[in-house]
Amino acid sequence: MAESVITVQGLVKRYGDLTAVDHIDFEVYRGEVFSMLGPNGAGKTTTVEIMECLRTKTEGDVTILGMDIERKVRDIKKRIGVLPQDFNAFDLLTVKENIEYFGGMFKHQLPADDLIETVNLGEKRDVYFKNLSGGLKQRVGVAISMVNDPDIIFLDEPTTGLDPVARREVWEVIKDLKSKGKTIILTTHYMEEAEVLSDRVGIIDRGKFITMGSPNDIIDRYGTGTTMIVRGGDDTALQRLQGLSSKVERKGNDIVVRLDSKDVLPEAIMRIHEEGVHYEEVQMRRSTLEDVFLTLTGKRLENGEEVKKGKRVKK
């Protein structure tokens, strides 16, 4: 594996009796996109804000680029870029002026015009920040987070509150950063976002990581495997598929088959592709991180809130 740029060991953050971050350990490697995925209040933002030197820790060791977060705050700030949660810039400065303002805080800075091109905001260069839509504001925030050409970029819930189109536009910008080889720490409660953008994901719940790895590894490990759905399958189809897998069930007009292994897929297709067997179509569905979260916590996430059997879970 590549060089480790962030190490977190035994990190704890308590607010009175509440333990927001509970003895977590992890590493982030140079050039990867590492996502912290979890519901609101899971401890994601507290953890990244400790790494960004914005919050104090209660216990544990955290180093950024080999520097201790308490002793080397000034040096760390020069080498990280941050898009904080609920990012805002100066309303009455233009996009370009805002980027130049924050650039001016650093000794080494990238030209504002280059950054504007990177986040594709050329047409909005001279528009006041207050007149931008939510998605465009976040793109300005990403540009500002890159203004000092940082080694590590922290993006704290960069797409929360955005509509699906704006969210995908921000994803494109993040993919572009990834292609430039930047190390990115992303926090999100959107499963799809973590799956699409991340090299590695840490699923965090109640201040603890409950699993960590590449999205594919996690899905393979905790997912429900691959599911074959035979639309409009008749009873003959059902009979032929039974015995192939331990989990074959009828759901209305469809037959749902949980494939224990991808290897049985050709056999399953062959069994229904025979004379006397009727069905309309076959669909394949792979497990997602959402299924993993449900498996591991028994809860689903809706806009960052945990939902259990249709009811929001109170914390």
Place this chain on the structure above:
Amino acid sequence: MTGRLMSSKVMINLIAQIKMFFRSPGSVFWTVAFPVLLILLFGAIFSGTGSTKYSLYVQDLDGSPISEEFVDALNSTGVLIINKVDPGIDSDQYIKDNSIASFLTIPQGFSSSFLPEPERQNSTLLLRIDNSSSSSGTVATIVNAASQSINLELAGGSIVVSTAILGISNTAQYNFIDFFLPGVIGLTAMTSTVNWMVGLQTRYRQNGIFKKLATTPITQMDWLVSLILWQIATVFMSVVIILAVGILAFDVHLTLDPISIGIIVLSSALFSAMGLIIARFVKDEETAGAAAGAITFPMMFLAGSFFPLESMPPYLAAIAKAMPLTYVNNGLRDSMIYANTAGAINNLLIVAMLTVVFMVVGAAISTWKQE
């Protein structure tokens, strides 16, 4: 290099604040309009102080040349506007119908007071005054003085002790607006900086700009220095406007010397720091204005911005001594009106000391870091 870099961050923030100020019509309006409105309003109300005239209604029931002479004597004081009332009118009804504050009745037989003895008869002038009116005391004094001078004359006396009245100043005659203008400068320095600072700090803390700034190398000190520099500049903008309006509209006679400039600079920093301290205890922008007002509004009245401290009850004057604005007002008046250099320097030193205390406390309790 560090020093240069630090000053460049101060400059960058200063320039950004200037740009944002001029892009916000509201900010410009209040910086310019607030002091101008105050001067024009108070100037219009009080600029006549010193040559104010009071109305006196006179019903002459005597109707003799002597009583007319007495009315002329009252008129010649230059302080009273005499309104003659027909002797046939019912005075009580007339006073009621016309809301009159001062009504003098010259009794029938008034002229017989001027006859030689033994025909002379005493007479009583009847002056009815509205005790709730601020001018009634003055009118009573003038009428009394006029009647006393008649008594003196009739008794064959002569004036031994007289009073000559001069204005209090070494150089020129000053009036209320001259006294008021340094007060306007002081209170503008206070209200504009405290309001701006509390509003800005609360807004930036609430909308996350401080969180973003905290991730960059700019320090709180850079930030505060640039804000205070900008507030000094804004206050001077107001001072120029205040003086221009004062000179053009009311012909004020004020001097802006190095001491008064020093007091204005220090007070801008002092009140910026006060705003910083208030902002620390304000949760959101909605309550920022009220919090700033709760501190500045009483201070505006208690620190002698509008009226001399001497005219206040002793307990209020004692409270005024605890108000930083009092020393700003006193210092500005000492230097701008009275040419009292020693007094001005004394107040300047007090303001300087308070500035240091407020800035140290303000900087110490303000933080971008979250717990």
